[in-house]
Amino acid sequence: MSRYLQVAKISWQNALIYKANFIGTSIMNIFRVIAEAAFWAVFFEVSKKDSIGGYTLFSIITYYLLMFIIGTFINANQTGFSIANDIKTGRLSQFLVKPVNYLGYYMSEAISKKLLQLSITLLIFIPVFAICYKNLVFNIVPVQLIFYPLVLSLAFILNYLINVAFSLTAFFVIEITSFFFLQEIIFNFLSGGVFPLDILPKSILGVFRLLPFMYVTYFPISILNKGISTSELFYGIAAQCIWIIVLYIIIKILWRFGIRLYAGTGI
Amino acid sequence: MIRYLKLYWMFVKQSFMQASAFRLNFWMLVITNIVFFGVQFIFMDVIFSNVSSLSGWTKYDMFFYLGTYNIIDSLWMFGPFFNLLTMSESINTGMMDMYITKPINSQFMVSLRKVEVSSILSIFAGIGMIVYALIMSGRTLSISRVALYAFTILNGLLIMYSIYFILSCLSFWFIKTEFVEQIHTILCYFSMRPAEIYKGFIRFVLFYILPYGLMITISAKSAIKEVTLKEYGVFLVISWGLFSLTGLMWKYSLRKYSSASS
16 A cells, blocks of 8 residues: 555656646636626526526536536546556556556556646635535535545546546557547546536437536536435436446456457567 | 748658558547537537527537537648647657658648548538538538638637647646647537537636637637628737747747757
8 A cells, every 4th residue: 555655746846846737727728617607697698587597607617617627636647548558658568577566557647637637626626616616516415524524535436437438548548648638528528527518418418427427527416506416416326337347347457458469569 | 941841741641651561540439539529419408308498509500519619629630730730759768859850840830730531521521410400401602602611610720739739839848738728628618519509607718718609609600600801800810910929839849949958
């Protein structure tokens, strides 16, 4: 365990060097919230409706704010990129001889980086929250908050495993870099990053419910923003757990076949 | 002028040869492009099932706008983008010296040397989008409209180029210039919708201060809506004004560069 803590410590120190990057990204996200808010403001003014899909203007703004905070924390795409790169360049070999579990290594790195990024993001968003506090909409069922750390942790692990599973295809496909952009766009959309998923027609939403992506960001946000019933909460947690298990199995399979290919052609 | 066109054609051909070595990457860019705009189309579909128009823009007007955005963005990526993105790198690696010591306008070289041919497919995707929008809204464009549209787009590109170029030149003074890409990205977020639908401060910024919004909105309007002479005049003044500033900025930056290197 102490090995992984060491990794985490070093990653934290490394990440601190890039704190300007994190600050820049957070500021950009604030502008993104403003851009979305401006658009939705126009929409609500023109449609003269009070709400769409259960969202008012302010609950949608709250959605985007939460999305950027929670999404930034959970998003560990960098790991997927690193793994694919390790496989492509042969850097993976040095990990195979080290006394650390490969995925565990990257998990420690991801957790510490993300915690740092979350701290910076929260610091930057606090003034925003302070200004808009009266206008934001939260519908939290207090009892559900007890489960929130669990939901966030599961979401983090789920996102991590999705990225790892995707990156392991680098064992089988030579040039995967361009796929990452595509994956990011699709992932972003399916997890609720472009707009709140439940403004989509129910039939499409039903399909999304069967996929793991919405349990990464949309689900944790909806607990705070729109408020969900107890049964929906447990359904969501169960979906997260099931997908984590499924992805873990997929990763194990990909790894077994991939490492054989890798050992055959690697350094 | 002909000389430069011929030279550019050589740059394009060279890029084609390089691209054929990485065919998958070639197609991935356009697939990513289509998926990205597909998501935007879905979003607009949902929005317009609740309203019939936003400040005079209907669903298919929006699709046309998004297609215009795609065309402009793809032309931007085809030509200047990857060159300007690596401007600070060229300064640090000495590549800049290669550009400025050739008997060719150095601003031309530093802005257009590298060509991203796979963006051509994205341009076609954008054209596909505007054609779809036109068909679905039962519109046709006269030849003069199409010509005006193309002309407006090329002028609009000057705006995007000029702003990014002037900001990139700051890499002659500052080493870290990531904020350039970030400013550009923020502007792109704001320009995903016609600048006209906004009011007040945001509208003013998108039109007159960092005119990405102006660029795309006027281009789209030139094809499917009416643009007043005054609007178009302002647009031309801004685009050519900014472009002439790039020439001045470049001269000024080069002076700084020569005085710093040995």
